[in-house]
Amino acid sequence: MPATTTSVDAAAETECAPRRGRPRSAGVDEALLTATLELATEVGVNGMSMDVLAQRVGVSKATIYRRWPSKEALVLDALQHAIKPFEQVDTGTLRGDLDLYLGELAERMTNGSASDILPHLIEVSVRDEMLRASLDDYVRMRRQPLRTIIERAMGRGELPADTDVDVLLDAIISPFIYRRLLSHDAMDDDFVRRLVALVLPGI
Amino acid sequence: MPATTTSVDAAAETECAPRRGRPRSAGVDEALLTATLELATEVGVNGMSMDVLAQRVGVSKATIYRRWPSKEALVLDALQHAIKPFEQVDTGTLRGDLDLYLGELAERMTNGSASDILPHLIEVSVRDEMLRASLDDYVRMRRQPLRTIIERAMGRGELPADTDVDVLLDAIISPFIYRRLLSHDAMDDDFVRRLVALVLPGI
Amino acid sequence: MPATTTSVDAAAETECAPRRGRPRSAGVDEALLTATLELATEVGVNGMSMDVLAQRVGVSKATIYRRWPSKEALVLDALQHAIKPFEQVDTGTLRGDLDLYLGELAERMTNGSASDILPHLIEVSVRDEMLRASLDDYVRMRRQPLRTIIERAMGRGELPADTDVDVLLDAIISPFIYRRLLSHDAMDDDFVRRLVALVLPGI
Amino acid sequence: MPATTTSVDAAAETECAPRRGRPRSAGVDEALLTATLELATEVGVNGMSMDVLAQRVGVSKATIYRRWPSKEALVLDALQHAIKPFEQVDTGTLRGDLDLYLGELAERMTNGSASDILPHLIEVSVRDEMLRASLDDYVRMRRQPLRTIIERAMGRGELPADTDVDVLLDAIISPFIYRRLLSHDAMDDDFVRRLVALVLPGI
DNA sequence: GATTAACCGAGACGGTACGTCACGTCTTTAA
DNA sequence: TTAAAGACGTGACGTACCGTCTCGGTTAATC
Numbered sequence: 001m002p003a004t005t006t007s008v009d010a011a012a013e014t015e016c017a018p019r020r021g022r023p024r025s026a027g028v029d030e031a032l033l034t035a036t037l038e039l040a041t042e043v044g045v046n047g048m049s050m051d052v053l054a055q056r057v058g059v060s061k062a063t064i065y066r067r068w069p070s071k072e073a074l075v076l077d078a079l080q081h082a083i084k085p086f087e088q089v090d091t092g093t094l095r096g097d098l099d100l101y102l103g104e105l106a107e108r109m110t111n112g113s114a115s116d117i118l119p120h121l122i123e124v125s126v127r128d129e130m131l132r133a134s135l136d137d138y139v140r141m142r143r144q145p146l147r148t149i150i151e152r153a154m155g156r157g158e159l160p161a162d163t164d165v166d167v168l169l170d171a172i173i174s175p176f177i178y179r180r181l182l183s184h185d186a187m188d189d190d191f192v193r194r195l196v197a198l199v200l201p202g203i
Numbered sequence: 204m205p206a207t208t209t210s211v212d213a214a215a216e217t218e219c220a221p222r223r224g225r226p227r228s229a230g231v232d233e234a235l236l237t238a239t240l241e242l243a244t245e246v247g248v249n250g251m252s253m254d255v256l257a258q259r260v261g262v263s264k265a266t267i268y269r270r271w272p273s274k275e276a277l278v279l280d281a282l283q284h285a286i287k288p289f290e291q292v293d294t295g296t297l298r299g300d301l302d303l304y305l306g307e308l309a310e311r312m313t314n315g316s317a318s319d320i321l322p323h324l325i326e327v328s329v330r331d332e333m334l335r336a337s338l339d340d341y342v343r344m345r346r347q348p349l350r351t352i353i354e355r356a357m358g359r360g361e362l363p364a365d366t367d368v369d370v371l372l373d374a375i376i377s378p379f380i381y382r383r384l385l386s387h388d389a390m391d392d393d394f395v396r397r398l399v400a401l402v403l404p405g406i
Numbered sequence: 407m408p409a410t411t412t413s414v415d416a417a418a419e420t421e422c423a424p425r426r427g428r429p430r431s432a433g434v435d436e437a438l439l440t441a442t443l444e445l446a447t448e449v450g451v452n453g454m455s456m457d458v459l460a461q462r463v464g465v466s467k468a469t470i471y472r473r474w475p476s477k478e479a480l481v482l483d484a485l486q487h488a489i490k491p492f493e494q495v496d497t498g499t500l501r502g503d504l505d506l507y508l509g510e511l512a513e514r515m516t517n518g519s520a521s522d523i524l525p526h527l528i529e530v531s532v533r534d535e536m537l538r539a540s541l542d543d544y545v546r547m548r549r550q551p552l553r554t555i556i557e558r559a560m561g562r563g564e565l566p567a568d569t570d571v572d573v574l575l576d577a578i579i580s581p582f583i584y585r586r587l588l589s590h591d592a593m594d595d596d597f598v599r600r601l602v603a604l605v606l607p608g609i
Numbered sequence: 610m611p612a613t614t615t616s617v618d619a620a621a622e623t624e625c626a627p628r629r630g631r632p633r634s635a636g637v638d639e640a641l642l643t644a645t646l647e648l649a650t651e652v653g654v655n656g657m658s659m660d661v662l663a664q665r666v667g668v669s670k671a672t673i674y675r676r677w678p679s680k681e682a683l684v685l686d687a688l689q690h691a692i693k694p695f696e697q698v699d700t701g702t703l704r705g706d707l708d709l710y711l712g713e714l715a716e717r718m719t720n721g722s723a724s725d726i727l728p729h730l731i732e733v734s735v736r737d738e739m740l741r742a743s744l745d746d747y748v749r750m751r752r753q754p755l756r757t758i759i760e761r762a763m764g765r766g767e768l769p770a771d772t773d774v775d776v777l778l779d780a781i782i783s784p785f786i787y788r789r790l791l792s793h794d795a796m797d798d799d800f801v802r803r804l805v806a807l808v809l810p811g812i
Numbered sequence: 813g814a815t816t817a818a819c820c821g822a823g824a825c826g827g828t829a830c831g832t833c834a835c836g837t838c839t840t841t842a843a
Numbered sequence: 844t845t846a847a848a849g850a851c852g853t854g855a856c857g858t859a860c861c862g863t864c865t866c867g868g869t870t871a872a873t874c
Contacts, residue, residue: 021818123322174381224849529728580787630823
């Protein structure tokens with residue numbers, strides 16, 4: 001499980017060095033990530049000041065910057081931390097898997113607050129090489145469950161062996177992002193059904 | 204032609220009111236929009252300071268804030284102002300229209316500087332009702348050329364009359380946005396061909 | 407009759423030139439001086455903005471600056487305009503004259519609002535040659551009534567012929583200014599009596 | 610020792626509180642007060658901008674506003690800080706004391722730069738309760754040396770026991786202020802001599 | 813137990829941008 | 844020519860935030 005490159009993973013440090021001196025306070029990482037998510041969701045990433053965050057958690061700013069190199073690194077970590085992994089969908093049929101997965105995706109996209117953070121990270125990543133890499137990782141990770149569903153269906157023969165998986169993933173996932181960020185159109189069951197009908201007309 | 208809600212359209216005002224007092228300096232709007240686009244592209248929207256912008260255009264900050272209520276309103280207006288409308292594509296066939304249109308879209312997405320501004324506006328629009336409305340307008344406008352192409356093809360019988368146009372537009376356009384903003388994958392000819400093959404398999 | 411050097415006196419202009427074009431609106435000078443005094447008294451000279459003043463009088467800023475070269479010139483003119491000249495005191499005795507004059511001076515200093523403007527003019531006059539000259543004129547004028555009283559008393563023999571008038575005036579008037587501007591001590595009848603007892607012990 | 614109400618006196622805080630956090634940079638208060646006096650003297654209080662002041666001292670504006678709530682509070686503090694206390698005059702006779710003290714007062718009033726700041730503070734104090742209190746303190750303090758001289762002379766019998774000290778102080782000091790701020794008349798030895806001859810004719 | 817090194821809170825620091833405000837000038841149309 | 848309206852450049856204001864630094868004071872592992 002992904003020790004991100006932007007945050008210093010406490011556990012990882014513990015195992016490789018004896019670490020003299022006072023150890024980092026337990027639970028502070030957790031508390032900060034949670035509070036970051038809350039605050040960023042409430043008032044936006046730009047609206048969230050590090051001073052306020054520190055005060056709310058009862059921590060000094062130095063303590064934050066000892067753990068993350070910048071506000072954005074913290075925010076990205078908070079975003080990654082917030083993902084409840086999709087529990088592995090496996091109904092036995094492509095139809096069933098898609099219904100389950102895309103239904104939950106639509107629901108998350110519609111109600112999930114965390115996504116409000118994404119635009120900020122996208123913006124900063126335009127100028128920040130480091131952050132862009134982390135963001136790419138994050139994005140790739142989010143595609144994995146659907147990729148598994150597709151590939152399993154190919155294995156079962158429900159989809160042709162020469163299916164263009166990458167583009168298929170794009171065509172399925174990106175409309176969700178697009179509607180969430182840009183057009184603000186609804187993502188209801190009807191939308192999901194029509195999208196599947198379009199890109200996977202056979203089933 | 205869309206007089207946006209965020210900027211005061213000089214022409215519109217001229218026609219409805221006698222306009223007393225010293226009129227707005229001619230060309231300043233134009234110069235500011237252009238410079239905004241340049242600066243925002245060079246250093247990012249956040250990196251662009253209103254003081255520097257004013258100085259570069261040879262204008263006072265007050266003059267800017269007299270025209271736009273905030274930095275974001277200005278940036279959005281600059282973005283809308285920057286769109287060179289797609290010249291109407293009409294090769295006679297859906298195949299030809301798509302090749303032309305999507306080719307240019309891919310090229311713009313890859314090299315177009317303006318898109319760096321989009322993420323910033325997306326972020327702010329999450330919290331700013333007004334801006335979100337303007338952004339929605341902008342997005343809808345950008346979809347129009349492709350919609351025309353599709354509907355023309357339906358008229359010619361190249362596409363079935365019950366084609367789900369809205370979702371089809373989503374499925375075609377959003378992967379470009381997705382790759383531009385999130386996955387940073389390439390948008391070459393190969394990608395375009397494969398995407399079309401997926402969503403419009405017949406053609 | 408106080409045609410100040412800082413303001414263009416409407417009457418004076420009328421008599422020396424035929425003045426082509428639209429004549430200056432009558433009463434505007436008066437209205438501006440009055441409003442200036444009011445505003446400056448309400449919110450202080452610094453707190454009074456020319457825009458607000460213009461709006462309140464229903465006049466454009468250009469109209470003001472056509473009449474006075476600067477805010478301070480206007481304010482000074484307003485101050486001079488506001489002085490109700492002391493009606494000539496002449497009771498026949500020094501004692502009586504002083505009682506009357508100093509009593510009214512104390513009352514004006516205590517309740518007069520106009521004096522709040524003085525400190526501002528003093529400050530600006532430090533850096534403004536022109537204004538300082540005008541202010542000096544104003545000050546000298548204010549001393550005149552008391553000077554007359556003293557000199558009349560000398561003529562009557564109530565005061566020795568070698569009385570040091572200038573310093574005597576200083577010693578009498580300046581404590582009023584001092585208490586008004588700096589120490590904020592009271593200026594009641596008792597104070598007047600004691601001051602006279604000090605500088606004019608014989609009477 | 611005058612811990613002013615407008616500035617946070619570092620020493621005072623140290624003794625009463627444990628002082629957590631990074632301590633205020635040493636010498637910055639001093640440097641700011643000095644530079645303020647210089648700048649205000651050079652270009653006037655209004656002509657002195659906080660940005661320039663900060664830059665000249667090599668300090669950020671926030672650092673200034675952390676120490677004083679406003680420009681005026683800073684300026685007043687600078688003024689109080691600048692007073693070189695009159696070394697206690699004691700020649701043994703009233704005559705000698707007055708010659709010494711008033712001579713220096715006249716010299717300071719004539720050449721002293723600090724007094725240019727006073728008019729500004731007077732103006733602001735009209736609207737600012739807080740500042741007025743501080744200014745009153747300052748004024749009272751400045752009167753003290755002369756008060757001592759007078760009272761000592763009373764003790765020696767050089768002045769009658771029922772001398773009206775307060776009004777006497779007014780009558781001596783205020784003409785200096787008056788000439789400095791308003792009439793701009795000279796304050797030479799002759800003036801001092803004549804003033805003393807007037808208010809203290811016996812000696 | 814003493815040392816030591818990293819931690820902790822608080823909060824001051826330099827830098828930089830923000831959006832507002834006022835002054836005095838300039839440029840329109842209307843009278 | 845003057846008037847009202849109001850845009851203009853200049854430049855200061857005081858606030859906010861970032862990321863760094865500096866205090867005095869813990870808190871373990873090492874000596």
